[in-house]
Amino acid sequence: MKIRNKLILSYVMVIFIALIIVALVFDYYVELHFERVLSSQLRRPDLDRVLQMSNPFIQAVRQSLVLAALGSGLFAVIISYFVSNYLTSPIQKLIAATTKISKGRYDVHVRVDSGDELAELAQALNDMAIKLEEIELLRRELVANISHELATPLTSIR
Numbered sequence: 772m773k774i775r776n777k778l779i780l781s782y783v784m785v786i787f788i789a790l791i792i793v794a795l796v797f798d799y800y801v802e803l804h805f806e807r808v809l810s811s812q813l814r815r816p817d818l819d820r821v822l823q824m825s826n827p828f829i830q831a832v833r834q835s836l837v838l839a840a841l842g843s844g845l846f847a848v849i850i851s852y853f854v855s856n857y858l859t860s861p862i863q864k865l866i867a868a869t870t871k872i873s874k875g876r877y878d879v880h881v882r883v884d885s886g887d888e889l890a891e892l893a894q895a896l897n898d899m900a901i902k903l904e905e906i907e908l909l910r911r912e913l914v915a916n917i918s919h920e921l922a923t924p925l926t927s928i929r
Contacts, residue, residue: 775859782851877904
């Protein structure tokens with residue numbers, strides 16, 4: 772599973788748990804406080820009649836809560852998708868650069884402007900590419916020198 776998908780999944784799990792907690796607390800306290808407020812304002816015979824009539828109100832509040840939770844949950848999932856893409860795009864750049872470097876393209880440089888550990892990793896990758904390019908040039912020069920040095924005595928022997 773890609774890290775972007777893991778991030779999205781973790782965001783969705785946190786959102787889901789938060790919504791469940793809010794729904795449970797809301798469900799418990801709305802009815803409790805509604806009855807407390809009514810009982811402090813009304814006499815007992817009126818209170819029973821009003822509490823029976825209040826059930827549709829409490830159901831409407833619950834439905835509103837469900838709709839608000841679904842809407843905010845959907846919004847949060849969409850936002851988490853974009854945040855996950857934003858967070859993982861430097862990783863994708865680093866993967867592409869390392870693939871090119873592994874194929875011998877040492878002129879690759881990654882630019883990550885985040886200022887965090889990924890930027891440090893990108894800088895280290897850039898430094899490594901520069902050093903590998905220098906080593907490759909030294910290797911080619913060494914092979915050319917050795918070839919020249921071996922070719923000279925062989926030519927004089929003939």
